[in-house]
Amino acid sequence: MKPCLHLAAGLLALGLSLDAAAASGGVPADDPALAFVAALPAYVPEARVDGTIRVWGHGSFKRDFMGHLVHAWIDAFRAHQPGVRFDYRMYGTASAVGAVYSGAGDIAILGEEISPAAARAFLRAKGYAHTDIPIATGSVDVNFYDYAHMVFVHESNPIDAMSMAQLDAVFGAEHRRSPRNLRTWGELGLDGAWAAKRIQPYAWKTDVDFALFFRERILGDSHRWNPDTQEFVHATRADGSQYDHGQRILDALAADPHGIAISNVRYARPGVKMLRLSREDGGTAHAPTPAALIAQDYPLVRIIPAIVxxxxxxxxxxxxxEFLRFVLSREGQSMLIAHSGYLPLSRDVIEVQKARLR
Structure with a gap:
C-alpha cells in the first residue's frame, strides 16, 4: 500500500528529478505520490526577501524526525533566496506552538494536527486564532509520520464499509453525527446470528494523541466514548521489547468475532480485516490507499500543518x-517524498493554501 518512498529518496539523492526517476523505470510511473507531485508548479519567487526565519517543531534531541527534510528545504530555498537565514529548533511539537505565540519562533512545523489545548493557549495569548497551513499528508503506515487511522473487524464479520456517522454511533456515547448510539451488529444492518451480538470496541487509550484525533474527527469532539471500549497502551514483553498498543488492539480483535477496532495496517495480522470508510451515509467508501489519502477522500487521513x-x-x-510557498511547490513536495515518510498534498489543496498566504 505504501509508495516507493525509499526508491525516490535514493534517486533524488543522486540528483535525479522525480520525472526523470519515473522515466528511467526506477520508480513506477503510476506511483500516486509521484503523479501528484509532477502536477505541481515549480517555485517562482514573488519577491526577493531577506531576514531570519525561526523554525520550531516535530523532533527531539535524540531523534530529529524532520531534520533531513527541513534541512533539505532550507538548502534548496536559500538557492532561490540567499538573503534568508534560518534558526533551527525542531525539538518537539509540544513546545513549537508556544514558541510562535510567545514570539520566539516564526513557524511551527508540527508532527500532527494542532491539539485543542495548544489552539486554546494560542488564542488566550494572542486574542485571535492561530493560522495553520497544511504542508503534508500523513503516511499510510510509516511510524512517526502520522499514519492514517483505520478501522478493523474480525475476518468473519460480513460488514465491509462504514460511514463517519456510524463510527461515531459505535465508538461514542453522544451520537453527535447520528440519531442514536449503535450497540449491536443488527443495528448496523447485519442479520441472522449477528443481529443480537453486542459490538465490542477496541481502541487506543482515550486520552493519548491518537485518540484525540479520532475524537475530534469522528466523535465531534465529544469526550464521552462508548463505555464498553477497551483501551490499550504500549506494554513491555518479557524479553524487554515493546508491545505496541496498535498491535495489542488487533491481537485482541483477532480473538473476538464481535469486535471492532481502531488501529493501522502496519499491525495487520490474520484474523482481522480492514474496512473502507465514507464521509456520509451512503457515500462512496474508500480504502486508505496513498491516492485516497493525498486526495483527502479517506475520512481518517492525517494532515500535517505549519502554524504561524x-x-x-x-x-x-x-x-x-516565501518559504511556505516553496514548501508547497513541486520542489518542496518532491523533497517531502525523498526525505520523510509523509505523502504530498494534492494540487487542489495546495492552490487553496497558496491563496491563503497572499
Missing part, C-alpha cells in the same frame, strides 16, 4: 510567506 502567527487583516512576514 498572522493577526487578522495583516500579511505574513515576506520571508515566511
Amino acid at each position: 502567527d498572522r493577526a487578522p487583516g495583516e500579511p505574513l512576514a515576506a520571508p515566511v510567506r
